[in-house]
Amino acid sequence: MDFDFTADQNEIKRTARDLLVKRIGWAQVRQHAEEGRYDDALWRELGDLGWPGIAVVDEHGGAGLGVVELVILCEELGFALGSVPFLGTATTALVLAQAGSEAQKQRWLRGLASGELRGALGTRELLPDGPGADVAIVLDGDGAMLGPGGAIEPLATIDPTRRYGRAPDLSSFEELPGEVAAGVAQAAVAASAELVGVARRALEMTVGYVKDRRQFGMPVGAFQAVSHKCAGMLLATEGARSATYHAAWTADAAPERLPEAAALAKAAASDAARQVTADAIQAHGGIGFTWEADVHWLFKRAQLSAQHLGAGHLHRRRLAALAAAHIARAAA
Amino acid sequence: MDMTFSEEEVAFRDELCRWLAENSAGDLPADEKDVFAWRRDWQRRLFDGGWAAVHWPVEYGGRGASVTQSAIFFEELGRAREPLPANVLGMLLAGPTIMVWGAPEQKERYLQPILSAEEIWCQGFSEPDAGSDLAGLKTRAVRDGDEWLVTGQKVWTSDAQHAKWCMLVARTDLDAPKHKGLSYFLMDMKQPGVTVRPLVQITGEAHFNELFLEEVRIPHANLLGGEGNGWKVALTTLMNERAGLGFFLQVQLRQQLDELIEEAARRGLIEDGYVADRLGDLHMRAEILRLTAYRGLTAIERYGQPGPEGSLLKLMWSESNQLLVQLAADLLGPEALCFGSRWSYELLRARGNTIEGGTTEILKNIVAERVLGLPKAR
Numbered sequence: 203m204d205f206d207f208t209a210d211q212n213e214i215k216r217t218a219r220d221l222l223v224k225r226i227g228w229a230q231v232r233q234h235a236e237e238g239r240y241d242d243a244l245w246r247e248l249g250d251l252g253w254p255g256i257a258v259v260d261e262h263g264g265a266g267l268g269v270v271e272l273v274i275l276c277e278e279l280g281f282a283l284g285s286v287p288f289l290g291t292a293t294t295a296l297v298l299a300q301a302g303s304e305a306q307k308q309r310w311l312r313g314l315a316s317g318e319l320r321g322a323l324g325t326r327e328l329l330p331d332g333p334g335a336d337v338a339i340v341l342d343g344d345g346a347m348l349g350p351g352g353a354i355e356p357l358a359t360i361d362p363t364r365r366y367g368r369a370p371d372l373s374s375f376e377e378l379p380g381e382v383a384a385g386v387a388q389a390a391v392a393a394s395a396e397l398v399g400v401a402r403r404a405l406e407m408t409v410g411y412v413k414d415r416r417q418f419g420m421p422v423g424a425f426q427a428v429s430h431k432c433a434g435m436l437l438a439t440e441g442a443r444s445a446t447y448h449a450a451w452t453a454d455a456a457p458e459r460l461p462e463a464a465a466l467a468k469a470a471a472s473d474a475a476r477q478v479t480a481d482a483i484q485a486h487g488g489i490g491f492t493w494e495a496d497v498h499w500l501f502k503r504a505q506l507s508a509q510h511l512g513a514g515h516l517h518r519r520r521l522a523a524l525a526a527a528h529i530a531r532a533a534a
Numbered sequence: 535m536d537m538t539f540s541e542e543e544v545a546f547r548d549e550l551c552r553w554l555a556e557n558s559a560g561d562l563p564a565d566e567k568d569v570f571a572w573r574r575d576w577q578r579r580l581f582d583g584g585w586a587a588v589h590w591p592v593e594y595g596g597r598g599a600s601v602t603q604s605a606i607f608f609e610e611l612g613r614a615r616e617p618l619p620a621n622v623l624g625m626l627l628a629g630p631t632i633m634v635w636g637a638p639e640q641k642e643r644y645l646q647p648i649l650s651a652e653e654i655w656c657q658g659f660s661e662p663d664a665g666s667d668l669a670g671l672k673t674r675a676v677r678d679g680d681e682w683l684v685t686g687q688k689v690w691t692s693d694a695q696h697a698k699w700c701m702l703v704a705r706t707d708l709d710a711p712k713h714k715g716l717s718y719f720l721m722d723m724k725q726p727g728v729t730v731r732p733l734v735q736i737t738g739e740a741h742f743n744e745l746f747l748e749e750v751r752i753p754h755a756n757l758l759g760g761e762g763n764g765w766k767v768a769l770t771t772l773m774n775e776r777a778g779l780g781f782f783l784q785v786q787l788r789q790q791l792d793e794l795i796e797e798a799a800r801r802g803l804i805e806d807g808y809v810a811d812r813l814g815d816l817h818m819r820a821e822i823l824r825l826t827a828y829r830g831l832t833a834i835e836r837y838g839q840p841g842p843e844g845s846l847l848k849l850m851w852s853e854s855n856q857l858l859v860q861l862a863a864d865l866l867g868p869e870a871l872c873f874g875s876r877w878s879y880e881l882l883r884a885r886g887n888t889i890e891g892g893t894t895e896i897l898k899n900i901v902a903e904r905v906l907g908l909p910k911a912r
Contacts, residue, residue: 420909426895451535473538533796
């Protein structure tokens with residue numbers, strides 16, 4: 203039993219964090235959000251470093267690492283609220299690798315792995331990283347359709363830190379011939395990791411703020427109404443982190459158990475990120491409700507990412523059904 | 535990252551499971567008065583089989599098990615639906631504290647009878663006016679030649695009615711700051727001046743007691759860790775409080791949840807969106823508890839101490855267990871509230887979960903101060 207990253211994985215985490223801290227401050231997040239665009243220079247840099255292809259096999263130009271390594275990058279990008287189409291691109295590659303035809307893989311994977319092409323994965327109603335994508339995968343029942351990014355209409359959501367779209371017309375799309383479930387589950391784990399990063403950032407900001415902000419002659423973090431809220435935020439964040447890392451490991455090492463592990467991670471991370479970012483606004487008091495304080499970006503990202511690839515309640519129902527089936531099998 | 539168990543861990547689990555398949559405590563006695571003796575017999579069998587306190591070093595009669603193996607022990611004990619051994623406080627708290635602070639002759643004297651269940655231990659820390667604020671305790675110990683004379687009152691003392699020895703913290707210096715005036719004693723319970731009065735819990739059982747001490751004599755040789763050092767010694771005990779046992783509780787939570795899911799499925803309730811959502815939530819909580827506990831094991835094995843997740847486990851467990859029993863009452867209706875239903879017992883018993891072994895409020899203070907670095911709470 204070794205439930206922690208390897209030395210190499212910790213090195214990836216440290217390098218990613220160092221780079222993102224240098225490239226992205228709140229000023230950059232704000233600027234890109236208010237202008238409604240991505241940080242193209244950063245995206246090129248991440249492409250040169252091989253980030254989008256971290257979990258793509260070497261044969262298609264990737265680094266050939268696993269979902270665990272991908273999850274590390276997603277978490278750090280969530281923490282930094284990076285204005286790059288990373289999640290869409292990396293998760294499109296995941297589903298394509300699992301369910302695409304040989305021709306589809308040849309056509310798209312290398313470009314997605316290098317970041318020269320941008321991808322978007324989602325449903326007809328919600329495609330994160332959709333506008334500006336070169337290729338999109340739209341989940342449709344148990345299958346998925348692949349088509350050109352041009353078919354995506356921009357969707358104005360409450361989250362300006364990311365561009366969203368929808369795909370009302372799939373007439374120019376073609377089917378992915380393979381089973382998509384495993385790839386979609388992997389993508390849900392990646393989205394969970396991003397939510398864990400968002401929650402971690404909201405907690406870190408809040409702890410910093412309540413140590414600093416003084417009322418009644420003392421830091422507000424000395425009041426239990428505030429400090430206990432912070433303890434609850436840590437509880438939610440660490441729980442979601444346990445579930446997400448476990449799901450990432452499952453994706454790489456025990457894929458037969460991925461459906462349950464991924465549902466668990468996505469339910470936990472969606473619930474946690476929404477709770478923690480909402481509590482972060484509350485703990486910031488009046489300033490937390492202003493556009494000027496940066497905490498609202500995290501709340502908005504959490505709301506949209508929680509809906510992406512199934513909201514918490516859908517995954518919780520799935521878990522109940524899986525648990526009931528498991529118990530019935532054991533009894534039989 | 536590798537969430538499979540090592541060959542050594544698997545071998546340990548297999549050996550234990552083989553033993554548990556051939557050895558059992560048998561059915562819970564019908565009369566509650568017989569339960570302790572039943573658990574004492576169970577510990578003797580564990581002891582004879584070499585399974586009494588696997589985490590103790592070999593030199594003291596344990597197996598020198600790693601923290602992961604110790605967790606496996608409690609998981610499998612729970613899975614086999616066997617009870618905790620009678621002297622759980624002795625093995626988890628008193629023994630490890632004596633190993634850290636005890637003089638050689640103290641280790642020689644006390645450790646072996648803990649393992650064999652010959653001498654049961656209880657913990658005399660809390661007082662009526664010193665619960666969460668433990669260092670404010672008032673039980674007074676005054677030096678009298680080679681002895682100490684102890685007078686005061688302790689409360690919530692589990693197993694005191696069965697105990698031969700008590701881990702007693704008392705105030706030996708009234709002038710020192712409150713954390714510094716304390717000393718830690720090994721007190722013989724079977725002597726004049728010690729009165730044990732059972733406290734009936736909301737379940738109707740009497741597992742814990744009030745302990746009245748009136749000029750009780752404790753030999754100076756029974757001081758543990760030196761005069762005035764009681765707070766530090768007590769912290770060693772408290773740090774051991776949640777070790778291992780958490781895995782037993784985690785497995786019990788899982789078993790109860792599985793029973794509730796099975797019952798809900800039998801009644802066709804699982805198709806109901808609300809029921810499925812609540813059961814799915816509990817399934818998620820139970821799994822997160824298990825996974826976070828495993829993360830804690832890795833942290834201890836890699837770095838020698840638990841990470842931030844370690845402080846959160848008891849909060850996760852107690853909250854989840856209370857939600858579980860309340861949901862059982864919701865789904866099963868009045869029958870879950872009647873005597874004879876185990877859920878009625880669990881519903882009441884679970885209210886203690888967020889109080890015993892550190893209240894939720896105190897644990898949140900600890901998390902806020904020690905993990906998040908927030909200023910000391912007001």
